[in-house]
Amino acid sequence: MKFGIQINEGPYTHEASDTAYHFIKAALDNGHEIFRIFFYHDGVHNGTRLTAPPQDDRNIVNRWTELAEKHDLDLVVCVAAAQRRGIADADEAKRNGKDTDNIAPGFRISGLGQLIEAGIQSDRLLVFGD
């Protein structure tokens, strides 16, 4: 079965990023497909490569990057939510006159159409957030 996932909450806030991660891992382990993970609202903070959590804590951002690499996942950050919150790839940084980008490897910035498409193409869409 194909799952679409929407994450509305930042990392280290409550538990949405963790719950979503464990759900996705269990789905993949049981032979299901993850069509796309769409990071929306404060969820876009999952996609900054500049986080530096303590070494004895989980690294939520790196964990997404590693999972995406291993399973060829599509991690999409909502562009409008990202602009408001200071998440940028090289193109966005240039377009907005910023001196650097901060998007983590494995993530890409795109529009809300990607969420709609995930809703249409997936058998189930699950939302994790606050």
Added chain:
Amino acid sequence: MATLHTVNKSPTDRNTLEACLRLAKGGSSVLMIEDGVYGALKGTQKSGIVEDAMKDIKFYVLGGDLKARGIEENKLIDGVNVVDYAGFVNLATENDRVQSWL
């Protein structure tokens, strides 16, 4: 067409469990996750709403989230089923859609 409802907040914090149970149709399932697991405790002010809904709605709770809060299974309302993440995935596939109450 059955729906899996997920509830992630304690019923003493938000009214999402109550709102969910007000609208959930018979034959649907409710999975309590994160702080939502407090809704599965017996003997609380809010236990009644779950007990009343049980005749036509199935209730599940995420075991890891119970454990994280030090809640033992014998503290749960009778009839609430404990599942792991694989069980969560199965519930999502067995139902026709998933509604997250946030």
